[in-house]
Amino acid sequence: MSESDDILQLQMVWPTSQLAQPPQVVLPAGYRLRTYQPGDEPRFFEVMALAGWSGWDEAKLKPWLYRIVPQGWFMAVTQADDLIVATAMATHDHTWIRPFSGEVGWVAGDPAHKGRGLGTAVVAAVTARFIEIGYSSIHLFTEHYRLAALNIYLRLGYLPLLYRPDMFDLWQDVCVALKRPFTPKLWPTAPA
Template structure:
């Protein structure tokens, strides 16, 4: 995640993955696993969707490594029935979090032409279910406070701020008035 003074990094957590509703994928779309050769599709989707980060052809490998089995197991696309990828997210894992049973929701993006249509909620539910399938008990993510749409999405899905230091509390307080859902700090 690229962050700067106008988009300070913050983190969120969901302390369990129990009782999640099944994702309801809108008609005309389907979920599919990442396959070899999808790197350019992933990059194009991120570049179109995420104007706050800088993506290069190296970004995918830097973030996700080179194991095709892990990519297929943990990265998803939402695509149209015609096979056009319109959104992506990953049910990832790493050791940034304080507990190993926390999986990481990573690199969520919906193409701007498809934003605002309710696609991200089923995508996120599918990713949380996938984390659970892969053996994680809970989830965390990092984001930036300029990403109000994303933070609303995560709050709606019962993520709460994970305060890594005192400064982050101030970052959260600064955006509280802009948020759609209550913030528990």
Template sequence: MLKDKNSFSELRSHLVMTWPVKLAEKLPEPVLPDGYRIVQQLKRRAFTAIHKSVNWDLDRGQWKDLNGVLMKNGMFFVLNEKNEPVAVACAIHTKNSVELGWVAVKSEYQGIGIGKSLCAHVVQFLLKKGHKRIYLATEDDLLPAIHIYLKMGFVPVLHDTDMLNRWKRVCFELKQDFKDESWPSKLQV
């Protein structure tokens, strides 16, 4: 989500979530449906096609921005039984932390556990590299993704004045408990 390794201000309009360090040992094991597998590759065409399939058109500038912050070997794809890329997620370097970002699953493959498994795989990758400060940024309307992040253990960050009301609405729509007293008010970087 970040264009610049040093910029947190770009996140102001996004919902932000952080990975609690205490959950490092409790991360769900990535379990994909039979015939699917996760690979580390850097494939612009597949990355763009997956994002386009979920109505997220990327321009060359965004691809260039991503390449500037993408960790080495930090792009992960889920391949189906025909070896076709059907999902993508990235490990991104920021100034003092790392981000799980650019997560997308082709719509016809959503709802079968691919997104959760892929996100868990990327978080494991980051933890194995020694990173403890992991965050993600998302949009209010991406409720299925937010539901996955909450189930994995990510915690909302109330980093701006409107976040409390936005998270109340999201939790209500997802039928999730609203636990703002335990949520951080800033991203620890």
């Protein structure tokens, strides 16, 4: 990623003070949570496209499969027909600041099922899975315009990482748009 592209990439971290309190996974009636099963790929690609992540296919998925922690690819599915409607991956990030870091990745949902807490459920499941298997450094990346996703992350307890001075203005805009308090003095400037 170039320096100019990097400015739009926000980072968030799970506070180490919350490692003893993983988020609860709550699903509405009619849905359940499960992990990946062989054969999920075609519907996963559809959900990714519906969420604005076009171009997913076997070739694009393959490198991510090696990074997903065991039992770390979560799907919210309909109880009636096991249709995947939201997804998130718990991926090992050996390239980030710490060699043993977990990244919440590729959060996506079918817009036909939005507003039901399914994105929150899969992100909570990923976060809880990382904590369960011993990760103490958990982070995610997103863009400033993905307000629904940012609202999920903030509501669950993720903190903005103010890793560059220009992040202050972006986060202030996000907080105004989401009607959330802008509290940069409480946010980290470097990973724990």
